[in-house]
Amino acid sequence: MSFADLKRKSQSNFEFLQKELEKSSTATGADSRLWKPELDASGNGYAVIRFLPAPDGETVPWAKVYNHAFKGPGGWLIDGCPTTIGDKCPICAANTRLWNSGHESDKATARDRKRKLSYYSNIFVVNDPKNPDNNGKVMLFKYGKKIHDKILAAMQPEFQDETPVNIFDFWEGANFKIKIKTVGGYWNYDASEFISPAALSSDDDEMESIWKQTYSLEAFTAPSEFKSYEDLQIRMDSALGAAPETLQTQSEEYEDPAPVATATRERSDNSSSSKSEDDDDALSYFARLAEED
């Protein structure tokens, strides 16, 4: 960015920082910009959203992020995986060693700790029946491979009779109906679909105002979002209960080492969750656990 751009964008930079401040000062630490669908009493979820173009100054309308989320005897580890930005990751390295050991139990452990993929996009909430306050808002939506595949299928259809749709486009894009069913305790998005392409609004000014409210997606893959190899190694040792005494007393999160009985129970929990083949839904499950604390 040139100095002239810096001057020109001074107001929008200020607005960006205000939003960031708001985000970091919410009581629960949860990101208030994130939109999440909610289930009704029957275990189904329904909402209509619109994926939005990349924010001003950015080129890609999604951020692709790998995370690790697992619980060891020393507590939860929920951290960005540095492979997201092409750096080495001590957890992935340990997983490779476990995977190559040849023991099934090690493979199960590696599966439980493996990096999980999620995407972030800006969305316009068209209709959120469970939380109508969200209607008309620009928010961030975190989603997994299944929804990303539906986006790809719309943009690059497999069959000749289907027309590719840039679902991120204000004018030629399409609203997305989110339909969630609970299958085996996990959220299943299979029934979700894009509807026929149509402009989000007939009013360009309204769409410009929506676009100006979009959040930076590149911020999710900024190097500052990821711990260094050494710090992540310390974090992993701590979660796995292998940290030196001093580290455990220094960190509030880990002042309470789990007794042996708890560790045994967690292992059995892990073995049941590793049976799940849907990592995206498993991640959203872990993420919900983590965010609802």
Ligand SMILES: [Zn+2]
């Ligand atoms: Zn990793």
